[in-house]
Amino acid sequence: MSKVGALFLLLFACMDVCVLSVLRSLQLSPQNSLFFPCPPLVALWGGELTRAVFLLLLLLLCANGLSGARVFGAVQSILVLCLHLPTYVTLLHALGWAAEEEMWGWHSWERMFQGYLVMMVSWIYWTQYVQSLLVSLSLSVSSVWRPRSSKQEPKKKATSPLRRLMSFMRPHFGCFLAVMLLVGLSSFCEMAVPMYTGQVTEWIQNKGTPDAFTEAITIIAIMTAVSAVMEFIGDLMYIVTMSNVHSTVQGDVFQAVLKQEIAFFDRTPTGDLVSRITTDTNIMSEALSERLSLLMWYTFRMLFVFFFMVKQSWKLSLLTSMGLPVIWVLPKFTAHLRERISVKIQDALAKANQVATETFSCIKTVKSFANEDGETKRYERCMEDLYALNKIEAAAYAGTTSANSMTTLIMKVSILYYGSMLVTRGTVSSGELVSFILYELQFASALDALMHSYPEVKKAVGGSEKIFEYLERKPQIPPEGTLAPKSLKGYVQFQNVKFAYSSDIDNVILKGVTLEMKPGQITALVGLNRSGKSTCVKLLERFYQPQGGQILLDGEPLDSYKDAYLRQKISVVSQDCALFARSVRENIKYGCPDVSDEDMYRAARLASAHNFIMGLSKGYDTDAGEKGGQLSGGQKQRIAIARALIRQPTILVLDNATSDLDSENEQQVYQALLSERVNNCSVLLISTKMSVVERADHIIVLHDGVVEAEGRHHQLLESSQLYAQLVKKEMQ
């Protein structure tokens, strides 16, 4: 496509050159008066219009394959190319200024190239700035017209990360303003110093009075000192605000992730999330706090230099400032490029992180299958990916650095060149020009620094767009209910509940389960593996939403209860009891840190954990995680049971909670739990051991996602074949 485009451009250029040559030979030929009997201005208009007509005809011939927007662009460019000179000349003519040279030399080679240049510049202006400006203008106008149009919604969603970040900075607006003021003053002082150094040198050259020297030197000293102190204060304020912003962002991301639904965690690896929350935010904020201040600093510098430039010569300054938007296209482009690469790099890094974390946390498995090499290979693959991206980034960085410096140097050289032209023509005095150029050079180097910093900032922010994705992600959980009744009976009903983890239909776990748990009773769920027992518990915990049917608690839908209330009333001891790497005390008191130690001891005794905990070297302060005291599986389970009991729940769910306990302890636990039940709570019991189950008041047999039978132990032995089989198998 681009090749064809280039071909078209070439074709147009050839056509243009031909038309112009013909016109030139016509106007300059001796028979001039024959073809152009009119004044030169009219001839100019006529010639340019002819040129435009030819080009448009050519466009008409080739246009059938092009989209409307492109044709529009082409027509626009042609019109600009052909009509800018006549308009300009007419303007000059109208003002009464001399424009003879333009009028007679409009078709010279020089003018032609100038025309192309103008066309390109105006094209850049149009595509990069004017268009987007018009779009936003029309949007705002239309939003004024139709304030409630629904079409604007998707637009709003695509807020750029930078803008999102700005919203975090808004509360500190005052601080930023103060910092800017300080930086401004400081850089002003610094910019003024060379002026006085100039005075000193002048004094040196002219052998002036010693007084002037001392004065200048004092001023320099004061200025520099003031500038340094201002910078210091500004920096301090800046640091504090920036790290405030950093902490806020990081904390918010963490909370936002914590709020997501469980299915989100099923999908996203933990290592990946952790990497996003810690590494990405750190990279972003650190880059920001370094670069943003640089950006501010250089912007001010540029402004001051520009101020001095305008004072020297406004015409030349105008020329420079016209060039700026054109130059600015490059950093915009490179920023975009680097942003894209850095997103990829961040992804690769997160993946490598994930692999490493998983390997380190599953080290026992890795070691017991002697798969160190396999894991190393996996990690190496990640590293290779990262390295490949890094190489691209390095190349892009090198390329963009060169290109950035190149544009500023083009600016410098062209100013020098243009200046020399002006001097030869005598329009500008050489002294004026020199001082202008000196400022111009400073301006260019400030611009250079700016052009380096801007892509960095963009990259830092853009690379972390995942963070903002998480921040904006709405958890797919129905809104929290408001119910929190004083007393809860604990009557649970499942009404024709249907559920599948994934959307595919083959994998339905619960196929219409209807069951009830009466308050104060022990209800047991039994069944083969994957019959849906644990899924029922997860639904009761509101980890997932049932796809069909509903779950009622005391006659009200489960969703209408307040989250904190529900967690207080329903306690679950799950199969894989996860303890945190904290002290036993913190683990038992998890989620209710205000409970007294007495209550904790009572809960631990009920779970028959108190004795072994007291036997540990540090008692309740022993680390329960992997790090410390080597708790055995059974001990961990007993701590998990104590954790559930401490909040004195109305409904206690034991999901295979004693699988790692030995028979003696298991019997103890059940004895304590089931006979001395705290405030007579309802218990939902899931176990693979029939000896445990048979003491329940009500037993429900689940098979393949449906309730097969229910009743008491002896009833089921007769009525349910599956139940009898399960009991028989265990007796063997």
Add this chain to the structure above:
Amino acid sequence: MSSVILSGFLLLFVDASLTWTLWSGLLLVRGRGASAAEQWAAAALKWALLDVMTRAVAPKKEQVVLRRLCALLVLLPCLLRSGSGLGGDPVTAPGLAGQLQVSLCSALSCLFWETAFSGGGGFTEEGKVALDTRRLLARLLQQFRPDFLLLTAACGFIILTVACDTLIPLFQGTVIDMLRGGTLDGFYTTLGILACFFVGSCIFSGLRSGSFNITHARLNKRLRMSVFRTVLSQEVLFFQENQPASLCSRLESDVHQLGLTVSLNFNAVLRSSIKTLLMLVAMLYQSRPLTALACVEIPVLAALQRQQVRYHKELKEQKQDSLARLKELSHQSLGGIRTVRSFHGQSDEAQRFHRELQRLQEIRIRARRHKTFFTLLRRLGSLVTKMVMLLAARSLMSGGQLSGGTLLTFLLYRKPMSHNLKEIFVCSGDTLATLGIISKVFSYLDRSPKRRADGHLAPDALRGEIVFQNVTFGYPSTAGDEPALKDVSMVLEAGKVTALVGPSGSGKTSCVGLLKRLYDPQRGDILLDGQPLHAYDNAYLHRKVVSVPQNPVLMRGSLRYNVEYGLEDCDFRQVREVATKIKADRLLAKMEADYDADVGEGGAHLSEGDKQSVALLRALVRQPRVLLLDEATSQMDAHTQHAVLEEVVRCGCTVLMVAHRLRSVERADRVIFMENGVVMEEGTHAQLMAMEGRYQGLRQELSDQRP
């Protein structure tokens, strides 16, 4: 410290008097200025004398520093004079000013060297630390060896860039002069040359940063790989002392920091040093006394920098630690999200996270505050030197020793020069401040696993007899407590099923851990076929001795990945065979439908029972000789449990079955009853029942409870 300064002064004084004597001697003999050769000879003589004196006077520790000073004192004037002697004018005797100048220069440069680079020069109490620093840096540089070519290229680019950058002002000046003068002859040529240099500078600087970035990436990759490898080879206890997420943070952010600091700073220091050197030469040509004054800035900056490094190093380490903790914290709460959610611990977790964030923020602010404070000091210091220099210049000018034009050029050079100096100091200081991190990374690399080295035994046939000989083992983290295993001796006969029973916490799982070589016993030996376990090749051992743990851990990935974990030659037929045998029908159906289905993190998409089935499959598919079942069927329903037991009894390998439920062990050939880390009773089920000991008692208790 003060004694060094004293001896230094003494040395300076002696040098001055010696120089004067020698010169007067020469003058007496020859009656006129000396030739270059004579001068060098005199210098050599002087050096010998001074050296002898230093050795005699100074204590050994200080000699190094003083001898450096000697060399400078002697060589500097010679070099300077030979330089000016090249012009052809005869060498004259140095005046008092000249002598002072030389002494000042050498003393200052010595001071500079000692304070800035050599880290105390080995005579302070930090001597050892300083030595360590140098060793660390040297090791770090060694890490760059594979990138030697790339680095050389990068250095080349640096030199080219610097050359272009130094030439640009020259031509710029010419162009501006031409404009000022209004003569435009050859203007466009000069402009063209200038543009060429501009382009060169751009391209070379791009190439330079590109090649440094690539070096950084390569270093990162290499270091990460080797750290990963060494960490992975550590013993299991290491991972219990270091949380996985914080290890990961070390791997990621520390290594990155290290690479970044080194490659970026290396780049900057090199560039600035070259520039500074060039400028120093130019400045020396302009005016020597002013250069000496300008150099006063150097030791001031160096001293400041040293102070800053001291603070900064500590803070940097603290920051990395805090980052690691933050990572660990988020890993914990996000990994255990179900627990967090089900106990409504979100706000608690958020608070914890927030507290750690607060701490990190404090550290960060403190670090930056120091940095800005030192920047302020540095700027003020440099201002003072500038003032002093200007004043001195004024007095020099009024004395007629300095022309206005020279001062102007000098001033023009001074600014970039001090900028470069600043860069050198900041960057090298930054590198020094990263030393803490560097040494941490290296400490991981250097750590040798605290376990016995693996042997190479890999016999074709393995009977699978295991003997525990007086094994005592305790977890080091619970050093105060009783050991988990106390003098355990037992035999697992080849091809038989042995059951290990006992209440929870009696040391059964520790036995399995030892057999898997996750730990090494503190005393005693475990023999496999008469050879100690550690004599076997690691991979071989873990193929032959396979375990199914209490709570099987699955890796994120497909079913295939988990079943064939660590195996390269495994086809689905074998897997199917085994699966049919243990009656894992549902799982088999699932596998046949989609063997590559994702199991989720830690097997979250599978039920607990299925997870155990996968773990069992994973073990059996290796066709082991020794099978360790640690409560391997606790989550399975009775139906599957039964089938597994049948298969295990039938498979003919040595089986160690750990159970705390006594009923399931009746079929074992031999039962070992453990309590509190000691073997209490052993024999067949019938024998133990007949013994009427603890086993029988527990058994009885259990059946009494059954209605």
